[in-house]
Amino acid sequence: TRILSSDSPPSLVRLKDGRIVMLWNNCLRFSYANGGRHTLHGAISEDDGKTWRGYREVARNPLVNEPPPPHGDHGVSYTTPVVTARGTIVTPVSVGGAGGYYLLHVAPDWLLQTSRSADFGRALDEWSTFGTRGVAAADHPDKPGQKVLSLRKPDSDWPAGAVWNFPSGTRGRLRLRLRVQPGFAGGSVGLTDHFSVPFDFEDEIYNLYHLAIGPDGRLPGGSRLEPGRWHDLEFDWDTARSECRVQLDGRPVAKLAQSRETAGACYLRLRSTADSTDDAGLLLEAVSVEVVTQR
Structure with a gap:
């Protein structure tokens, strides 16, 4: 099964x-x-x-x-x-x-249901962040009255991560609007099919699709999230093709291989990969997902 x-x-x-x-x-x-x-x-x-x-x-x-x-x-x-x-x-x-x-x-x-959007106005009620430090709802730097998710790593002895569930899909599209801050020390975005604790350091092995974001926003293949600027990062996955195509601001930047067989993706995982501390971190303005289910 x-x-x-x-x-x-x-x-x-x-x-x-x-x-x-x-x-x-x-x-x-x-x-x-x-x-x-x-x-x-x-x-x-x-x-x-x-x-x-x-x-x-x-x-x-x-x-x-x-x-x-x-x-x-x-x-x-x-x-x-x-x-x-x-x-x-x-x-x-x-x-x-x-x-x-x-x-x-x-x-x-x-x-x-086949879609979901994050609501940061409800603090982080939809997210699992226990066992970590540095993840919080914060004021939007550009839009008064609006909240964002802030992910930093203020303590080198503590991980920083957040986990969000969405309807499972054999195919789907997940969109993030995010900004890495100047001095960002690295992070990762994972899509997977099960829950594990936010401080799971083995998630990069077991995620269905895993995207590493290097210090200062570097992506595989040479593209870059420019620090201090909002970007749209889009993940289009298809389990039948065993792949996930990643676009940055509408431009293809990566094709991620699927790590194993699955019934469908249903979790987003965000984690700081800073070696020590990262007081800059990243801001997440919006998350939305639409899926296609197997019938």
């Missing part, structure tokens, strides 16, 4: 119209539970489980910034979903330790 998971129990429920919804932890590379349970994911199948759409985060561990309990499980898991009279799904979700259980409500058709 192409369904990735940590050592965690999944659950399935059949809707009144015959479709199946799956809840599970699409998480890898963390010591606890062979991948962790930081996020709970949902997907929907219209063909009895042959293919799945969504791969969306339906819950994240509300205690993720606290030390794990000394005994027992932790993270969001152990669901027992039921279908309501209105056709939605309700399930208890264990968070472990003193957190007990939460009640989760999922609208199945939400799992069929």
